Amino acid sequence: MLQPGKTRHKSISADSPWQFVFNVKFYPPDPSQLTEDITRYYLCLQLRQDVASGRLPCSFVTHALLGSLTLQAEVGDYDADEHSADYISDFQFAPNQTKELEDKLVELHKTHRGLTPAQADAVFLENAKKLSMYGVDLHHAKDSEGVDIMLGVCANGLLIYKDRLRINRFAWPKILKISYKRSNFFIKVRPGELEQFESTIGFKLPNHRAAKRLWKVCVEHHTFYRKMQMKIRIRIRSKNCDGFSLRILEFRCGKIRSGIRKVCT
Secondary structure, eight states, rough: OOOOOOOOHHOOOSSSSOOOOOOOSSOOOOOHHHHHOOHHHHHHHHHHHHHHTTOOOOOOHHHHHHHHHHHHHHHHHHOTTSSSSTTTOOOOOOOTOOHHHHHHHHHHHHGTTOOHHHHHHHHHHHTTTTTTTTOOEEEEEETTTEEEEEEEEEEEEEEEETEEEEEEEEEGGGGGEEEEEEEEEEEEEEEOTTTTOOOEEEEESSSSSHHHHHHHHHHHHHHHHHHHHHOOOOEEEEEEEEEEEEEEEEOOOOOEEEEEEEOOO
């Protein structure tokens, strides 16, 4: 990953040719809140790649649905005269794409008639965000007992996976401190309801570079998504015959919500 604050020759090696691509860094929990069509489109492109590469696991049915919406967005309404039997051969929808999946894609594509590309993308995002691994950045690690696990970083916090099953979750508001030392990664968490003291949980990463990368990703996600959850309230008093009204402006996720309530003297 290129670092914005560094010049290119310090970020990469010149030993072999490189290909540069743009990737989504922070996956929005609710893509419908994105205000720009181009932003939603770029997110769709990223998710299509995630699904096709297997990074975002899907069932057969979900692969077919997301793939059919991609077709609707890219080629428009299905037309038997215009679309030949192999019109989807140029698209990659799954890591192991089968003839059965392609037939199902065509069948579902026919049902999306009338959807514009923007509408098809919106439905695509609405279904993609429901997948359990949506927006999760996985890192190999070992727990305190040396058991192989995966640490997943996402909008909600730090997730712990074992044998592809989530076994624990630490929400960002619960995490007080994130640190690393050599190849060890640590989080300090707030005490639970039945606990009195803060606790520190450690994980073993493959090497120092992996620990530092996980630390950096966690700090960035923690900062970004915690800012989204912050509320700034501005109270404006205005006198009236019965007392005063209290106007509250809430800034959340870049939008302003307002409400007025009456306070009697």
